[in-house]
Amino acid sequence: METYEFVLPSLWMGLGVVIALFAIFYYVGYISAKKTTTAEDFYAAGYSIGPVANGLAMAATWASLATFMGVIALIYALQAPFVFLWIQWALSIPLLTLLYGAALRRMKAFTPASFIKVRYGNEAAIVSIIWMCLAMVMYALGQMIGLGMAFEVLFGIDYAYALIIVGVATVGFITLGGMYGASYNAAFQMVVMTLAIVVPMGAIMKSLGSAGWWFPPLFYGDMVPGMLERLPDFFDMRYDYRWYFALIPAFTMGPIALPHLAMRIFTSSSVKSARWSVVWFVLFLGLLFGGSYTAGFAGNFFTAETGMQIQPADMTIFALNVYYNPAIVAAFVIGGAVAAGLSTIGGNLMAISGLIGSDFLGIIRPAMESKKKMTYGYAALGIGGIAAILLAFNPPEFLVTSILWAFGLLATAVAPGILLGVWWKQTNKAAVMVSSVVFGVFYIIISPHVLGDIVIGHGLVAGLGMSGAMVTVPLAYASLIILSLIFNKMGITPVDLETKKMIDRIHGWGSDYDEVRYNGSIMPVAIVLICVVIFIWGLQPWPS
């Protein structure tokens, strides 16, 4: 098959758009820096972001460079089943808000680790900080590499130079503006991303012959007969039921523990405002994701129609824009992709900053004054960014290929401690630490990325962590419940009265305390039983 390679038609136009966008990001960062005077301002934007701006910022933080590059390439390769995998990402923040976001917002936490510190103590907090930082670095690294590669391909400069330019420019405006800057920039970036994906896709769909070009995310159904003629299996649900079910432990339960998403709840002006932010988040994210699915569809249609294979597949949306749209439009789409990468890196770096500058320092230097902590927060943010740039020069293969895999790690090692900690008073500190360390490490061992020989499942399901999470996530929840009961009975780190009172308080009960509340046995027994079934199911051989 003939290949169609992406080449940017006008280098200066592309550069002009990217430079203009960076100028806006720096201006927003500069204005935001003036508003940042306390640690609350730096880590949580003074708990003051309104629902629409916060909803936009949530969507921008969550939708990474993958929305422009990775997902479209994977739809190009795997077709409709990958769309079904992607749809469920929209559950992340709604579930997070429902299950613990609102409760933690009441205690004015900066990150989920702040809750773990208060709930279980310093040692458990350090364990969770390590897991979360690992996930954040993997995440930021993936974005940094993606941006470096995009600049390399787009502008034809060496990867190392591209990485330094984009890395330093990015870390600069995020460090300048703190959470105010990251939030308002992310809101603006979401608008750019959405316009960049949806509007040009309209023109492309029109060129491809769709009558529904005026709303590309949904109205290209008239192209389906043509697609089925050319690619009859495009819409096939080609995997068994377990493949679709495994998306829940691997990809739905993991992002619940992502600190950069949780921090978007904490920046809300109130718990009620956070819930309305979630509504806006779903609306904006759906629009963006709809544009991605259309681009994936159009990429396949283009190949089937013209007989040309887009190379590299990551560049599908750019290639389609160069082929069908004027150069200025293609340059704007590049700007949208850059905004997508930057908004996610912004969230990642703010999370690293909160975890190290606030949570970790709060443990080792509890008496440090707020101003000084904020200074360290700035330093942690800058160092986190520089570390991501340095790692991106020669990235370990394991880290690059496994961003999605890291969600299963968080679902195993961090989420159970947070969720059961909020909803069950018996959840025990020692049990959290044992369960987190043992099954977090177990998840790493049974993945194909580290040892290679000891793997549950194979191929894509193992590489993405779907088969591994089907085993370790139920193990982590069940063991945490059973160990908590045993340790509490034996008097090992028993849950004290103050902690139990705190659990009632974060649910909104104020000073009213009741020992029976969040202390029943039906929920933990039901969870253990469900986990046993999922665990056994996960151990069955996976079809090749």
Place this chain on the structure above:
Amino acid sequence: MKDQLYKKELLLTVVFFFVLLFFGHFAQVFVLFPGLQGDAAEGIRMMWGFPIHYILPILMGWFGLLGVTIVMAVVLNNFDDEMEELAESLEGKDSNQNK
């Protein structure tokens, strides 16, 4: 009253948890019940020009979830009001007793 509110909180959380999962993972319905995709006699069932098993999960994962989150915001924010009212009345009672 306290007991009722507590049970309501648990019930709302469990119900919304499963409703969210249902909407976000709607494609599973078509894998569990492949007959919904259509049959040999009538062919693939279509909606808006798309195979129904493709477009419905997209719509449920967008507008369906949007509807659920709106209901969630209204219901849980109302619940918070009830909770705040109760917490304030309990604290008022405590301070009166202390006098």
